[in-house]
Amino acid sequence: MLAPDLRQVPTLRPYLVARSQFADGSDTPRDHLERCLAALDIWEPRVDAFVHLNIDGARAAADAATARWADGRPLSPIDGMPLGIKDIIETIDMPTENGSPLYAGWRSDRDAASVVALREAGAVILGKTVTTEFAAREPRGTRNPWDVERTPGGSSSGSAAAVAAGMVSAALGTQVIGSTIRPASYCGCIGFKPTVGALNRGGSHDNMSQSCTGLLAANLEDAWQVAYEIAIRAGGDPGYPGLFGPAEAPAASKPRRLAFLETAAWSGAEEGAKQRMTDAVARLKGAGIAVITRHDSASVAAAETALVEAGAVSMSINDWEGRWPLNTYRDRDAEKLSKLARGRLAKAEAMSLDEYRRLLKERDKIRAAYAALPGECDACVTLSASGPAPVGLTFTGDASFAVPFSLLGVPAISLPLFWLDGLPLGLQVTGFAHGDAATFATAAAIVGLLDGAVDARPV
């Protein structure tokens, strides 16, 4: 058999499009699942996106959804949607292994808050997707479906690869540095990292203050709907008001003004990537959108300056916050921690609480600089990554375009609009805290203006 080429297979139809045929039975959730399973047969042996699958359970759930749609009584717009769940998020029917031998075969015997909500909305949980070790840096072997010699990015590696290859309609990921935006960019799907705290992390094994549950999906509508269905049933993290926004994906709304943030990552980006972004900005301007930069606005310049430290501050905050549970895992069996994890723990143990407090103040200052932008622009745009997925599976790639918005705790969306050397690359749209819906509306407008205009998908 020839190696399959993602360029030569039909993409999975977005679920919210497919559902228009569910009422008359000309399509069904079960048929949709079977298309996913056909893609799984082709792609899973090549990309290793899943740690565990529950195909029988998924078929039963899809049949139940099919019956509800036929009855005209779906539980929600995503009733029957096949989903992957990042393997740091607990599921009652499958193990949660955290990408670590310490959790081999471990079962929590419960669903995470987001997973309960999704099942209540009728979603079909097909499997657990590969995560790097504890959602950090050590990769666990998933390959990029566009080129299996390349990384899919991390840490939501399996979620992005599974969505890109059409094995599921959408998948839960998480992000604390760049773990949703980067794999979305590398795999050519939508990545959505919401406002920090917007989706309940109960039962998700990421306990850091910048971390949040995110979405990988085939299109914006599916991404929004899955997030919305979680939020109304499970809310956000305790004490947070949860995701704000409408019951259906926000309609495109052309922004009046955008800020193009180069960020500290710009100088390290590939020339082709910079060219794609520069062309896109020119086209947005051509469409009548004002695009300001650090050269036009003192506020944008101040935000750019403040964000230079975002990577270093985020990494150090994560080090301290990750001291536990790495320390108890080390006490249990240090041999089962990667060298990267042991190194992070050593750094954490050399830190003091006072140093962490200083970092929190630093983060507050950076957030304050960005919080001055809403008067200047409706949203910001930049690259999602410094280039397409790099060759090799030992490094999940550079997250420096994603980390500023993780630190800021603001919504970020990666749009698969660019192609470079036959590989996808994302344009990142970022908004302001709790403005997730407005960010979606802007992103939808940008897709409308640019899709196919910058450069065509190489089918």
Add this chain to the structure above:
Amino acid sequence: MLAPDLRQVPTLRPYLVARSQFADGSDTPRDHLERCLAALDIWEPRVDAFVHLNIDGARAAADAATARWADGRPLSPIDGMPLGIKDIIETIDMPTENGSPLYAGWRSDRDAASVVALREAGAVILGKTVTTEFAAREPRGTRNPWDVERTPGGSSSGSAAAVAAGMVSAALGTQVIGSTIRPASYCGCIGFKPTVGALNRGGSHDNMSQSCTGLLAANLEDAWQVAYEIAIRAGGDPGYPGLFGPAEAPAASKPRRLAFLETAAWSGAEEGAKQRMTDAVARLKGAGIAVITRHDSASVAAAETALVEAGAVSMSINDWEGRWPLNTYRDRDAEKLSKLARGRLAKAEAMSLDEYRRLLKERDKIRAAYAALPGECDACVTLSASGPAPVGLTFTGDASFAVPFSLLGVPAISLPLFWLDGLPLGLQVTGFAHGDAATFATAAAIVGLLDGAVDARPV
């Protein structure tokens, strides 16, 4: 054998007092532990404070601490201190059962963040203490050592009973409504609920926004030191600056001015309890401290008015935030949830995200009213509970004096200063966010002024 009477046995010497003899070997951590184990032999069969014990592990840890003290190289001032850990907090060497048959025998194979920190400080983890079901209302049988026909309070039932009976020097509890302050009051020990977020809850199964790890201890110094040793090693919850304060318990500092808050609970308090509090206020005034009330200060009056809703708002916030994991536990085996838990879940499932958002705003308003007080007073005082522990083991008692300060997220300390009908009752000192050390200093001054002055412990 006659039933033992706590009035007729010597109390355990505070650990920070005992340690003065550790260097010359005239006392040792092992000897201290053996005194605890002697108390355990007498009291545990009567009060059922522990779910699991690790006596061999505790003796080995105490021996190691003994050697370190003899070497003049203790790991911390609490090196060798015997502790109990509330059974919603994970321990690597013992199960964590959450007071629920769903968790019977369940092992996390890791220590919670606070427990790792305590072990690094040399503390001796003697056992897991009884909690009500999921730290909520359903009691799990622990009895009050002052009268075994009475509740020890909840949800940190075993922690308070174990400390009161001298089976451990201190114990970790948690509080989201009144779960540390109420059992401390009923059992006659120190209870310390810190500023919300001040002690890292990683690996503690309480995921609510008002919840925090607290301390039960024999005296203020021991309580402070345990909290401090956790904070410098594990910090606070991710994103929070952690407990602020000195490396040793703050010295007593006589307040210039206190606010006596009656709270909405006053009208329901027992006459004897109100009399004790009124007498105490008179004595504090007699000692030269200005004590203001709602009648003297518009700010205090406004805070009192705002706090009337604290109980209802807290309960509803907890209902929503407790929807998960109760929903996944119900999906797993509803029969293993108490009727109380199923009732809370039903209430949660009838709530909307919008209603929760309204409650958060309500909480913010109440917090803002209380936040006006620091200009008026150094701290606040009130009762810790409406009276001594009630008779019966099916109800953990009225938490209405504790809940305002849980909602506010401010430090609260219960001091075992009152006696009523031969039973202990606490005076509660409350401070302001991050002012835990100042609250301790005020509490220490109040102990100095009132201990033995209000009414003597009935020995």
